[in-house]
Amino acid sequence: MRDQRYSTELCPRFQTAVELLGKRWTTLVLHVLLDGPARFGELSATLQVVSERMLSERLKELEEQKVVERRVIPGPPVRVEYRLTRKGEALGRVVRGLSKWAEEWVDPPALARSAAVRQRG
Amino acid sequence: MRDQRYSTELCPRFQTAVELLGKRWTTLVLHVLLDGPARFGELSATLQVVSERMLSERLKELEEQKVVERRVIPGPPVRVEYRLTRKGEALGRVVRGLSKWAEEWVDPPALARSAAVRQRG
DNA sequence: CGGGATCCGAAAGGATACTG
DNA sequence: CAGTATCCTTTCGGATCCCG
Numbered sequence: 001m002r003d004q005r006y007s008t009e010l011c012p013r014f015q016t017a018v019e020l021l022g023k024r025w026t027t028l029v030l031h032v033l034l035d036g037p038a039r040f041g042e043l044s045a046t047l048q049v050v051s052e053r054m055l056s057e058r059l060k061e062l063e064e065q066k067v068v069e070r071r072v073i074p075g076p077p078v079r080v081e082y083r084l085t086r087k088g089e090a091l092g093r094v095v096r097g098l099s100k101w102a103e104e105w106v107d108p109p110a111l112a113r114s115a116a117v118r119q120r121g
Numbered sequence: 122m123r124d125q126r127y128s129t130e131l132c133p134r135f136q137t138a139v140e141l142l143g144k145r146w147t148t149l150v151l152h153v154l155l156d157g158p159a160r161f162g163e164l165s166a167t168l169q170v171v172s173e174r175m176l177s178e179r180l181k182e183l184e185e186q187k188v189v190e191r192r193v194i195p196g197p198p199v200r201v202e203y204r205l206t207r208k209g210e211a212l213g214r215v216v217r218g219l220s221k222w223a224e225e226w227v228d229p230p231a232l233a234r235s236a237a238v239r240q241r242g
Numbered sequence: 243c244g245g246g247a248t249c250c251g252a253a254a255g256g257a258t259a260c261t262g
Numbered sequence: 263c264a265g266t267a268t269c270c271t272t273t274c275g276g277a278t279c280c281c282g
Contacts (some may be wrong), residue, residue: 011220014152015228015230017219019144022142022145023274024274027139028139033141039244040243040244044244051276051277053246053276054276058244080243081131087226090226092128092224093222094218098135098139098142099138100139101211102134104211105208105212145254145255161263171253174256174257174280175255176265177266178255200265243282245280246280246281247278247280247282248279249280250275251273251275251276252274253275255270255271258274259268259269260265261264261266262265
């Protein structure tokens with residue numbers, strides 16, 4: 001039965017998750033890190049649509065939430081590697097699920113366009 | 122191997138999915154609809170943190186993406202019911218996955234640091 | 243290389259009032 | 263009941279410059 005769970009407080013844990021994945025780029029960053037650890041520069045190069053400022057910000061948030069681990073490799077030049085924690089891998093599986101859903105249900109030509117979106121069988 | 126897939130174009134389908142779930146409240150709405158069809162007023166009452174304007178906007182987007190179906194029940198009073206489509210149920214399973222992740226990995230005390238729910242005063 | 247600090251326009255979203 | 267319209271504040275995020 002639907003109740004008041006979401007009234008003012010929501011399920012706090014779920015909300016934390018929502019706010020995390022809800023932020024722009026976060027899901028993309030996680031998706032890339034699913035392929036393995038990467039350095040800041042790599043991430044930045046791979047995710048060219050994401051500015052360095054945003055990338056930095058998102059990584060910091062993910063680190064605070066213990067979703068990614070930041071490892072400094074002494075230099076020079078200093079290198080910094082980011083990798084998913086166990087918690088992050090678990091979240092990554094959710095991201096994979098989203099990715100799968102997109103492959104299965106979102107058809108390429110339609111996208112955000114209006115027009116006729118063909119429904120699958 | 123990590124490549125340029127995300128350079129400027131990204132995987133378009135995945136990006137569509139990200140933009141959908143990424144919008145504030147969308148995930149919450151889907152989570153509620155997982156419990157079954159609901160009318161606008163019900164959704165609004167359940168999701169008290171979400172303004173009617175936002176709820177309306179998100180529902181319209183979800184409808185355009187064929188994630189939810191809008192059914193008008195003639196009145197008066199006119200009633201409008203929203204329910205997940207098959208596509209929506211599939212996406213809902215992703216949302217459930219996120220919910221599960223939150224239950225399993227997000228510890229309650231940590232939530233205070235994350236931007237709290239905007240209390241309406 | 244891997245960021246942080248600042249500025250500023252764009253966009254999201256809340257409050258309120260109104261409508262069919 | 264199920265939304266719209268309008269206004270106005272808050273936040274987001276891109277650009278740019280700087281630093282260890």
